[in-house]
Amino acid sequence: MEEYIIGIDLGGTNIKGAIFNSKFQTIKETSVLTEASIGPDHVLNRMKRMIEDLLCQAEISINSIYCMGMGIPGLLDPHKGISIFSPNFPGWENIHIVDTMEEYFGFPVFIDNDVRVNLYGEWTFGAGLGYKDIVLITLGTGLGSGIVSDGKVVFGKTYSAGEIGHMNMYRNGRPCRCGSSGCLGRYVSALGMTNTFKEKLEEGRTSIIEKWINNNLDEIEANMISKAYDLGDPLAVEV
Ligand SMILES: [Zn+2]
Numbered sequence: 001m002e003e004y005i006i007g008i009d010l011g012g013t014n015i016k017g018a019i020f021n022s023k024f025q026t027i028k029e030t031s032v033l034t035e036a037s038i039g040p041d042h043v044l045n046r047m048k049r050m051i052e053d054l055l056c057q058a059e060i061s062i063n064s065i066y067c068m069g070m071g072i073p074g075l076l077d078p079h080k081g082i083s084i085f086s087p088n089f090p091g092w093e094n095i096h097i098v099d100t101m102e103e104y105f106g107f108p109v110f111i112d113n114d115v116r117v118n119l120y121g122e123w124t125f126g127a128g129l130g131y132k133d134i135v136l137i138t139l140g141t142g143l144g145s146g147i148v149s150d151g152k153v154v155f156g157k158t159y160s161a162g163e164i165g166h167m168n169m170y171r172n173g174r175p176c177r178c179g180s181s182g183c184l185g186r187y188v189s190a191l192g193m194t195n196t197f198k199e200k201l202e203e204g205r206t207s208i209i210e211k212w213i214n215n216n217l218d219e220i221e222a223n224m225i226s227k228a229y230d231l232g233d234p235l236a237v238e239v
Contacts, residue, residue, distance in 0.1 A: 004060055006051060006068040009114065010043070012036060012088045012141060017050050019058050022066070024125070028058040039091045044100055051105070067108040071117035072097065075160055078112045084159075087177035088142075114138075115162065116153060119146030137164070143185035143192075165189065190222035196239050197225055207235040 002021065009016040011034060018029035032050050036043055055062060074086025081098020101109040112120075119128070119136045128134040134148040143165035147154040154161045165185025166178050173182025174195065186192050198217045201207065209228050213219040228236035 001064055003066040004058075004064055005066055006054070008047060008051070008068065008070040009117075010034065010047070010070065010072050011114075012073065015043070015047055015050060017047075017054050019054055019060060027060070028054055030054055030057070036089045036092075040089065040095050043089070043092075044095075044097070048101075048104055062105060062107070065105070065107045067110065068101065068105070069117070070097065070101075070109065070111045071114035072111050073114045075158070076111060076113055077159060078110070078155075081109070081111055083111070113144075113146075113159070115144040116146045116155075119148065119153070123148060139189065141190050143189045193225055193239055194220050194222050197235070200235055200239065205235050208233045209236070 004027065005020045005022070005024070007018050007020060013034060014031045015034050016029065016031040019027040021027055030050060030053065032046055034043060035046065051068075055065075072083050072086070073088065074092065075084045076082060076097075077084060081096065083092060083095040083097055086092040097111050098109045115136070115138050118138055119134065122128040122136055123131075123134060128136070128148065132148065132151040134146075136146045138144045138146075145162040145164045147162050156162075165188075166176065166180065166183045168180060168182055169184045169187065170182030174186040174192075175181045176183040176186050187196065197207070197209070197220055201210065201217060207228060208231060209220060209224050212224060225236050225239060
């Protein structure tokens, strides 16, 4: 019997899932809204339902699933299978993800931080193939990194190695959901750039973006800054 693997990417906006065959070819993929604000039980239930839907659509029996790997944002203990804390997920503290999923589905489940999961992908199939020392930087809504040193993934004593997004840059800087302020990720990220752009417009600077947002600064999105940059907008270039 052919065996399959499930991969899950838990994001702040969407939960993405895919079934792969043993050669890591994608059989079926899907995504649903995370609805993180409703709380961890709701998110876990949405994941369960999504996985059941995936299996159903792919016409694959649960008995032919070899294992499932999940990328989870925030601080976690991959050995105990517990998500310890996730700044963008309200109530997400000490959530036993692996136990919950293994009890429900019966196949082995593994979790790790979403950035390290990204790192494993690049190390195994992508830009890091064949290297023993790698730093992967993820620049999205937030900022993170994953590290391979001398052929070993670096976790750190508290599993927070590579959390460059929370490196303190400015003592009295922008407040961060981690409880600190002036974290690098509050500046170098999609969210950070958007905030910097708003601040500059509030200071009286001008940009082509103003024509796209009807004078409502809350409508500024990171992709607009990218578009304005491509058009040579001086403020976008500076930001
Ligand atoms: Zn922070």
